[in-house]
Amino acid sequence: MKPPLPPAHRAAWRAFISAYWRVTARIEAGLTARALPTLAWYDVLYGLYLAPGHHRRMSELADHVLLSRSGLTRLVDKLEQKGLLVRNACPSDGRASHAQLTARGVEALRKMWPTYRDGIAAHFSSRLNANELATLTALLDRLAAEPAEQAGRKES
Amino acid sequence: MKPPLPPAHRAAWRAFISAYWRVTARIEAGLTARALPTLAWYDVLYGLYLAPGHHRRMSELADHVLLSRSGLTRLVDKLEQKGLLVRNACPSDGRASHAQLTARGVEALRKMWPTYRDGIAAHFSSRLNANELATLTALLDRLAAEPAEQAGRKES
DNA sequence: GGGAGATGGTTGCATATGCAACTACCATCC
DNA sequence: GGATGGTAGTTGCATATGCAACCATCTCCC
Numbered sequence: 044m045k046p047p048l049p050p051a052h053r054a055a056w057r058a059f060i061s062a063y064w065r066v067t068a069r070i071e072a073g074l075t076a077r078a079l080p081t082l083a084w085y086d087v088l089y090g091l092y093l094a095p096g097h098h099r100r101m102s103e104l105a106d107h108v109l110l111s112r113s114g115l116t117r118l119v120d121k122l123e124q125k126g127l128l129v130r131n132a133c134p135s136d137g138r139a140s141h142a143q144l145t146a147r148g149v150e151a152l153r154k155m156w157p158t159y160r161d162g163i164a165a166h167f168s169s170r171l172n173a174n175e176l177a178t179l180t181a182l183l184d185r186l187a188a189e190p191a192e193q194a195g196r197k198e199s
Numbered sequence: 200m201k202p203p204l205p206p207a208h209r210a211a212w213r214a215f216i217s218a219y220w221r222v223t224a225r226i227e228a229g230l231t232a233r234a235l236p237t238l239a240w241y242d243v244l245y246g247l248y249l250a251p252g253h254h255r256r257m258s259e260l261a262d263h264v265l266l267s268r269s270g271l272t273r274l275v276d277k278l279e280q281k282g283l284l285v286r287n288a289c290p291s292d293g294r295a296s297h298a299q300l301t302a303r304g305v306e307a308l309r310k311m312w313p314t315y316r317d318g319i320a321a322h323f324s325s326r327l328n329a330n331e332l333a334t335l336t337a338l339l340d341r342l343a344a345e346p347a348e349q350a351g352r353k354e355s
Numbered sequence: 356g357g358g359a360g361a362t363g364g365t366t367g368c369a370t371a372t373g374c375a376a377c378t379a380c381c382a383t384c385c
Numbered sequence: 386g387g388a389t390g391g392t393a394g395t396t397g398c399a400t401a402t403g404c405a406a407c408c409a410t411c412t413c414c415c
Contacts, residue, residue: 048316052324055332058339059323063219064265065343083371101394109220114372116395138380138393160204167215168208170342176211179338182331183214186323187221239401258363270402272365294363294410 070162079155083108087118088144088152091128097144100133104142127151226318235311239264243274244300244308247284253300256289260298283307 071082090107091097099107105115119142122128127148133139144152168176227238246263247253255263261271275298278284283304289295300308324332 048319048324051329051332051336052319055324055327055336055339056319058336058343059219059222061265062339062343063215066215069346102392109217111373112394113374113396117371120395133393136381136393140394163204163208163212166346167342168204168211171211171338173207175338176207178334180207180211180214182327182335183211183218186326187214187218190225190322256363267403268364269366269404273401276365289363292363292411296364 066166069166070159073158073162073165074155077158079158080151082159083110083118084122085152085155085159087115087122087142088127088148091142091144092149092152097149098131098141100139100141102139122148125151222322225322226315229314229318229321230311233314235314238315239266239274240278241308241311241315243271243278243298244283244304247298247300248305248308253305254287254297256295256297258295278304281307 067082074081086108087104090104091099094103101115101119102112104119105112108115108118110118119128119130122142123130125147126145128145129143131141131143133141171179223238230237242264243260246260247255250259257271257275258268260275261268264271264274266274275284275286278298279286281303282301284301285299287297287299289297327335
Protein backbone atom coordinates (compact mmCIF):
# COMPACT_ATOMS: atom_id res chain seq x y z
CA MET A 44 0.00 0.00 0.00
CA LYS A 45 3.03 2.26 -0.11
CA PRO A 46 1.88 4.88 2.32
CA PRO A 47 3.56 8.21 1.78
CA LEU A 48 2.10 9.17 5.13
CA PRO A 49 5.05 9.06 7.53
CA PRO A 50 4.83 6.62 10.42
CA ALA A 51 4.87 9.49 12.89
CA HIS A 52 1.76 10.93 11.27
CA ARG A 53 0.04 7.60 11.40
CA ALA A 54 0.93 7.08 15.00
CA ALA A 55 -0.38 10.52 15.84
CA TRP A 56 -3.63 9.87 14.03
CA ARG A 57 -4.18 6.59 15.77
CA ALA A 58 -3.37 8.12 19.13
CA PHE A 59 -5.85 10.89 18.43
CA ILE A 60 -8.74 8.57 17.62
CA SER A 61 -7.91 6.16 20.36
CA ALA A 62 -7.53 8.77 23.06
CA TYR A 63 -10.84 10.36 22.20
CA TRP A 64 -12.81 7.15 22.31
CA ARG A 65 -11.19 5.75 25.39
CA VAL A 66 -11.42 8.89 27.44
CA THR A 67 -15.02 9.67 26.54
CA ALA A 68 -16.02 6.05 27.13
CA ARG A 69 -14.56 6.16 30.63
CA ILE A 70 -16.32 9.38 31.47
CA GLU A 71 -19.62 8.18 30.03
CA ALA A 72 -19.27 5.01 32.06
CA GLY A 73 -19.10 7.13 35.19
CA LEU A 74 -22.28 8.93 34.22
CA THR A 75 -24.27 5.82 33.36
CA ALA A 76 -23.10 4.14 36.54
CA ARG A 77 -24.99 6.88 38.37
CA ALA A 78 -27.97 6.71 36.01
CA LEU A 79 -27.18 10.15 34.67
CA PRO A 80 -27.84 11.29 31.11
CA THR A 81 -25.17 11.38 28.48
CA LEU A 82 -22.64 14.06 27.68
CA ALA A 83 -24.85 15.46 24.94
CA TRP A 84 -27.57 16.34 27.45
CA TYR A 85 -25.04 18.01 29.63
CA ASP A 86 -23.56 19.96 26.76
CA VAL A 87 -26.91 21.36 25.72
CA LEU A 88 -27.89 22.36 29.23
CA TYR A 89 -24.50 23.81 29.94
CA GLY A 90 -24.48 25.67 26.66
CA LEU A 91 -27.70 27.34 27.75
CA TYR A 92 -26.39 27.93 31.24
CA LEU A 93 -23.42 29.85 29.89
CA ALA A 94 -25.53 32.13 27.72
CA PRO A 95 -26.79 35.44 29.11
CA GLY A 96 -30.30 34.91 30.39
CA HIS A 97 -29.80 31.15 30.02
CA HIS A 98 -31.26 31.12 26.56
CA ARG A 99 -29.92 30.71 23.07
CA ARG A 100 -30.99 30.21 19.51
CA MET A 101 -31.14 26.64 18.33
CA SER A 102 -28.53 27.19 15.65
CA GLU A 103 -26.03 28.66 18.08
CA LEU A 104 -26.67 25.76 20.37
CA ALA A 105 -26.12 23.22 17.61
CA ASP A 106 -22.77 24.78 16.92
CA HIS A 107 -21.79 24.66 20.57
CA VAL A 108 -22.83 21.02 20.96
CA LEU A 109 -21.27 19.89 17.69
CA LEU A 110 -24.44 18.10 16.68
CA SER A 111 -26.44 18.28 13.50
CA ARG A 112 -29.50 20.51 13.37
CA SER A 113 -31.87 17.60 13.30
CA GLY A 114 -30.05 15.90 16.12
CA LEU A 115 -30.40 18.99 18.23
CA THR A 116 -34.10 19.23 17.45
CA ARG A 117 -34.66 15.74 18.81
CA LEU A 118 -32.49 16.27 21.84
CA VAL A 119 -34.22 19.53 22.69
CA ASP A 120 -37.54 17.74 22.28
CA LYS A 121 -36.56 15.31 24.97
CA LEU A 122 -35.22 17.96 27.29
CA GLU A 123 -38.39 19.96 26.85
CA GLN A 124 -40.51 16.92 27.67
CA LYS A 125 -38.50 16.52 30.84
CA GLY A 126 -39.14 20.16 31.68
CA LEU A 127 -35.48 21.10 31.69
CA LEU A 128 -35.95 23.82 29.10
CA VAL A 129 -38.66 25.54 27.12
CA ARG A 130 -38.82 26.83 23.59
CA ASN A 131 -39.72 30.45 23.03
CA ALA A 132 -40.37 32.21 19.77
CA CYS A 133 -37.66 34.66 18.84
CA PRO A 134 -39.15 38.17 18.92
CA SER A 135 -36.91 39.49 16.18
CA ASP A 136 -37.06 36.53 13.82
CA GLY A 137 -40.19 34.52 13.29
CA ARG A 138 -38.29 31.54 11.96
CA ALA A 139 -35.98 31.17 14.90
CA SER A 140 -36.71 29.87 18.35
CA HIS A 141 -34.84 30.15 21.58
CA ALA A 142 -34.20 27.37 24.02
CA GLN A 143 -34.56 28.67 27.54
CA LEU A 144 -33.19 26.81 30.52
CA THR A 145 -35.71 26.29 33.32
CA ALA A 146 -35.11 26.10 37.05
CA ARG A 147 -35.41 22.35 36.76
CA GLY A 148 -32.82 22.42 34.02
CA VAL A 149 -30.38 24.27 36.22
CA GLU A 150 -31.11 21.77 38.94
CA ALA A 151 -30.41 18.85 36.63
CA LEU A 152 -27.19 20.49 35.58
CA ARG A 153 -26.07 20.91 39.16
CA LYS A 154 -26.85 17.32 39.86
CA MET A 155 -24.79 15.89 37.07
CA TRP A 156 -21.94 18.33 37.12
CA PRO A 157 -19.94 16.74 39.98
CA THR A 158 -19.85 13.41 38.22
CA TYR A 159 -18.93 14.95 34.92
CA ARG A 160 -16.29 17.11 36.53
CA ASP A 161 -14.76 14.18 38.36
CA GLY A 162 -14.74 12.19 35.16
CA ILE A 163 -12.92 14.88 33.26
CA ALA A 164 -10.40 15.24 36.03
CA ALA A 165 -9.83 11.54 36.58
CA HIS A 166 -9.63 10.47 32.99
CA PHE A 167 -8.35 13.56 31.28
CA SER A 168 -7.07 16.75 32.80
CA SER A 169 -5.46 15.40 35.95
CA ARG A 170 -3.40 12.95 34.00
CA LEU A 171 -1.30 15.80 32.67
CA ASN A 172 0.47 18.59 34.47
CA ALA A 173 -0.27 22.25 33.89
CA ASN A 174 2.32 22.73 31.20
CA GLU A 175 1.34 19.63 29.33
CA LEU A 176 -2.31 20.60 29.49
CA ALA A 177 -1.58 24.03 28.07
CA THR A 178 0.50 22.52 25.29
CA LEU A 179 -2.22 20.03 24.44
CA THR A 180 -4.88 22.71 24.39
CA ALA A 181 -2.88 24.90 22.05
CA LEU A 182 -2.24 22.07 19.63
CA LEU A 183 -5.83 20.88 19.64
CA ASP A 184 -7.14 24.37 19.14
CA ARG A 185 -5.02 24.70 16.05
CA LEU A 186 -6.38 21.45 14.71
CA ALA A 187 -9.94 22.50 15.40
CA ALA A 188 -9.54 25.89 13.73
CA GLU A 189 -11.02 26.26 10.29
CA PRO A 190 -8.60 25.63 7.46
CA ALA A 191 -7.05 28.83 6.21
CA GLU A 192 -8.58 28.53 2.76
CA GLN A 193 -12.06 28.43 4.18
CA ALA A 194 -11.54 30.81 7.03
CA GLY A 195 -13.95 33.39 5.74
CA ARG A 196 -16.50 31.03 4.26
CA LYS A 197 -19.45 29.54 5.96
CA GLU A 198 -19.31 26.16 4.34
CA SER A 199 -16.96 23.62 5.83
CA MET B 200 -22.28 26.00 39.71
CA LYS B 201 -19.03 26.48 41.59
CA PRO B 202 -16.79 24.45 39.37
CA PRO B 203 -13.69 23.31 41.16
CA LEU B 204 -12.46 22.28 37.74
CA PRO B 205 -9.90 24.92 36.79
CA PRO B 206 -10.56 26.94 33.65
CA ALA B 207 -7.48 25.51 32.00
CA HIS B 208 -8.87 22.01 32.43
CA ARG B 209 -12.18 23.05 31.00
CA ALA B 210 -10.57 24.70 28.03
CA ALA B 211 -8.50 21.62 27.40
CA TRP B 212 -11.52 19.38 27.57
CA ARG B 213 -13.49 21.51 25.15
CA ALA B 214 -10.55 21.70 22.78
CA PHE B 215 -10.25 17.93 22.91
CA ILE B 216 -13.88 17.26 22.01
CA SER B 217 -14.02 20.01 19.45
CA ALA B 218 -10.82 19.03 17.68
CA TYR B 219 -11.90 15.43 17.39
CA TRP B 220 -15.27 16.20 15.88
CA ARG B 221 -14.11 18.86 13.53
CA VAL B 222 -11.14 16.97 12.20
CA THR B 223 -12.97 13.70 11.67
CA ALA B 224 -15.89 15.51 10.05
CA ARG B 225 -13.55 17.14 7.54
CA ILE B 226 -11.89 13.87 6.69
CA GLU B 227 -15.19 12.04 6.39
CA ALA B 228 -16.45 14.79 4.13
CA GLY B 229 -13.56 14.08 1.80
CA LEU B 230 -14.45 10.40 1.71
CA THR B 231 -18.16 10.88 1.09
CA ALA B 232 -17.41 13.45 -1.60
CA ARG B 233 -15.76 10.59 -3.49
CA ALA B 234 -18.50 8.11 -2.64
CA LEU B 235 -16.14 6.13 -0.47
CA PRO B 236 -17.17 4.22 2.65
CA THR B 237 -16.67 5.60 6.12
CA LEU B 238 -13.66 5.47 8.37
CA ALA B 239 -15.01 2.44 10.19
CA TRP B 240 -14.88 0.36 7.01
CA TYR B 241 -11.37 1.46 6.41
CA ASP B 242 -10.32 0.71 9.95
CA VAL B 243 -11.60 -2.84 9.79
CA LEU B 244 -10.00 -3.57 6.45
CA TYR B 245 -6.77 -1.96 7.46
CA GLY B 246 -6.76 -3.78 10.77
CA LEU B 247 -6.90 -7.02 8.80
CA TYR B 248 -4.33 -5.83 6.33
CA LEU B 249 -1.83 -5.21 9.11
CA ALA B 250 -2.26 -8.64 10.65
CA PRO B 251 0.00 -11.50 9.53
CA GLY B 252 -1.84 -13.46 6.87
CA HIS B 253 -4.40 -10.67 6.67
CA HIS B 254 -6.67 -12.31 9.18
CA ARG B 255 -7.62 -11.70 12.75
CA ARG B 256 -10.02 -12.78 15.44
CA MET B 257 -13.18 -10.75 15.73
CA SER B 258 -12.42 -9.69 19.27
CA GLU B 259 -8.97 -8.42 18.39
CA LEU B 260 -10.49 -6.55 15.52
CA ALA B 261 -13.13 -4.97 17.71
CA ASP B 262 -10.42 -3.71 19.99
CA HIS B 263 -8.47 -2.26 17.10
CA VAL B 264 -11.49 -0.53 15.63
CA LEU B 265 -12.76 0.73 18.96
CA LEU B 266 -16.24 -0.53 18.23
CA SER B 267 -18.55 -2.68 20.31
CA ARG B 268 -18.69 -6.40 19.62
CA SER B 269 -22.15 -6.20 18.16
CA GLY B 270 -21.20 -3.25 16.04
CA LEU B 271 -18.31 -5.16 14.62
CA THR B 272 -20.52 -8.15 13.87
CA ARG B 273 -22.80 -5.99 11.76
CA LEU B 274 -19.97 -4.20 10.03
CA VAL B 275 -18.24 -7.47 9.19
CA ASP B 276 -21.56 -8.77 7.88
CA LYS B 277 -21.66 -5.95 5.39
CA LEU B 278 -18.06 -6.31 4.37
CA GLU B 279 -18.58 -10.02 3.87
CA GLN B 280 -21.61 -9.37 1.70
CA LYS B 281 -19.48 -7.07 -0.41
CA GLY B 282 -16.88 -9.81 -0.72
CA LEU B 283 -14.15 -7.78 0.95
CA LEU B 284 -13.50 -10.40 3.58
CA VAL B 285 -14.59 -13.87 4.61
CA ARG B 286 -15.18 -15.48 7.96
CA ASN B 287 -13.31 -18.65 8.82
CA ALA B 288 -13.73 -20.87 11.83
CA CYS B 289 -10.84 -20.66 14.23
CA PRO B 290 -9.06 -24.05 14.30
CA SER B 291 -7.96 -23.73 17.90
CA ASP B 292 -11.16 -22.33 19.38
CA GLY B 293 -14.58 -23.41 18.20
CA ARG B 294 -16.23 -20.29 19.55
CA ALA B 295 -14.03 -17.84 17.76
CA SER B 296 -13.96 -16.92 14.12
CA HIS B 297 -11.40 -15.17 12.02
CA ALA B 298 -12.04 -12.43 9.54
CA GLN B 299 -9.86 -12.91 6.48
CA LEU B 300 -9.23 -10.13 4.02
CA THR B 301 -9.87 -11.10 0.38
CA ALA B 302 -8.15 -9.84 -2.74
CA ARG B 303 -11.14 -7.61 -3.32
CA GLY B 304 -10.75 -6.30 0.19
CA VAL B 305 -7.14 -5.36 -0.44
CA GLU B 306 -8.25 -3.72 -3.64
CA ALA B 307 -10.90 -1.69 -1.86
CA LEU B 308 -8.35 -0.65 0.70
CA ARG B 309 -5.94 0.54 -1.97
CA LYS B 310 -8.68 2.50 -3.60
CA MET B 311 -9.69 4.44 -0.53
CA TRP B 312 -6.33 4.88 1.04
CA PRO B 313 -5.17 7.92 -1.00
CA THR B 314 -8.23 9.90 -0.02
CA TYR B 315 -7.97 8.92 3.60
CA ARG B 316 -4.24 9.64 3.64
CA ASP B 317 -4.75 13.06 2.08
CA GLY B 318 -7.48 13.83 4.56
CA ILE B 319 -5.31 12.96 7.51
CA ALA B 320 -2.48 15.03 6.13
CA ALA B 321 -4.58 18.04 5.18
CA HIS B 322 -6.71 18.22 8.28
CA PHE B 323 -4.47 16.76 10.91
CA SER B 324 -0.84 15.82 10.69
CA SER B 325 0.39 18.46 8.27
CA ARG B 326 -0.99 21.22 10.40
CA LEU B 327 1.68 20.56 12.99
CA ASN B 328 5.42 20.29 12.64
CA ALA B 329 7.38 17.18 13.55
CA ASN B 330 8.09 18.22 17.11
CA GLU B 331 4.55 19.23 17.78
CA LEU B 332 3.24 16.02 16.33
CA ALA B 333 5.54 13.97 18.53
CA THR B 334 4.48 15.93 21.58
CA LEU B 335 0.83 15.52 20.76
CA THR B 336 1.21 11.80 20.21
CA ALA B 337 2.95 11.32 23.53
CA LEU B 338 0.29 13.23 25.43
CA LEU B 339 -2.59 11.46 23.71
CA ASP B 340 -1.02 8.08 24.26
CA ARG B 341 -0.85 8.77 27.95
CA LEU B 342 -4.50 9.76 27.99
CA ALA B 343 -5.48 6.64 26.10
CA ALA B 344 -3.53 4.33 28.39
CA GLU B 345 -5.50 2.31 30.88
CA PRO B 346 -5.92 4.00 34.24
CA ALA B 347 -4.20 1.16 36.09
CA GLU B 348 -1.29 1.32 33.73
CA GLN B 349 -1.13 5.05 34.16
CA ALA B 350 -1.18 4.77 37.92
CA GLY B 351 1.74 2.40 37.85
CA ARG B 352 3.76 4.58 35.51
CA LYS B 353 3.23 7.83 37.30
CA GLU B 354 5.87 10.33 36.34
CA SER B 355 6.74 13.76 34.99
C1' DG C 356 -16.91 -37.59 32.86
C1' DG C 357 -19.62 -33.78 33.92
C1' DG C 358 -21.29 -29.53 36.09
C1' DA C 359 -20.15 -24.43 37.08
C1' DG C 360 -18.58 -20.52 35.35
C1' DA C 361 -16.22 -17.71 31.83
C1' DT C 362 -15.63 -16.27 26.99
C1' DG C 363 -16.53 -15.38 21.74
C1' DG C 364 -19.84 -14.11 18.82
C1' DT C 365 -24.62 -13.10 17.23
C1' DT C 366 -29.24 -11.19 17.45
C1' DG C 367 -33.57 -8.55 19.38
C1' DC C 368 -34.75 -4.35 20.65
C1' DA C 369 -34.40 0.39 21.61
C1' DT C 370 -32.16 4.49 20.70
C1' DA C 371 -29.29 7.84 18.25
C1' DT C 372 -27.98 10.24 14.25
C1' DG C 373 -27.68 12.26 9.74
C1' DC C 374 -29.26 13.60 5.11
C1' DA C 375 -32.58 15.43 2.41
C1' DA C 376 -37.12 17.11 1.78
C1' DC C 377 -40.37 20.18 3.72
C1' DT C 378 -42.67 24.32 6.03
C1' DA C 379 -42.49 28.83 7.59
C1' DC C 380 -40.42 32.99 7.51
C1' DC C 381 -37.10 36.78 6.13
C1' DA C 382 -34.69 39.80 2.64
C1' DT C 383 -34.15 41.62 -1.84
C1' DC C 384 -35.22 43.02 -6.34
C1' DC C 385 -38.40 44.47 -9.87
C1' DG D 386 -47.06 44.10 -3.95
C1' DG D 387 -45.32 39.80 -5.68
C1' DA D 388 -41.69 36.81 -7.25
C1' DT D 389 -37.20 34.93 -6.03
C1' DG D 390 -33.85 33.17 -3.30
C1' DG D 391 -31.97 32.27 1.29
C1' DT D 392 -32.29 30.83 6.25
C1' DA D 393 -34.23 28.42 10.83
C1' DG D 394 -36.11 24.63 12.32
C1' DT D 395 -38.67 20.18 11.93
C1' DT D 396 -39.70 15.62 10.19
C1' DG D 397 -39.48 11.10 7.14
C1' DC D 398 -36.58 7.71 6.23
C1' DA D 399 -32.57 5.00 6.38
C1' DT D 400 -28.73 3.70 8.90
C1' DA D 401 -25.68 3.10 12.87
C1' DT D 402 -24.85 1.70 17.41
C1' DG D 403 -25.09 -0.21 21.95
C1' DC D 404 -26.91 -3.08 25.74
C1' DA D 405 -28.48 -7.18 27.21
C1' DA D 406 -30.10 -11.69 26.37
C1' DC D 407 -28.76 -15.72 24.10
C1' DC D 408 -26.21 -19.91 22.21
C1' DA D 409 -22.13 -22.47 21.61
C1' DT D 410 -17.87 -23.54 23.26
C1' DC D 411 -13.93 -23.57 26.32
C1' DT D 412 -11.69 -24.03 31.07
C1' DC D 413 -11.52 -25.41 35.55
C1' DC D 414 -12.46 -28.28 39.20
C1' DC D 415 -14.56 -32.22 41.47
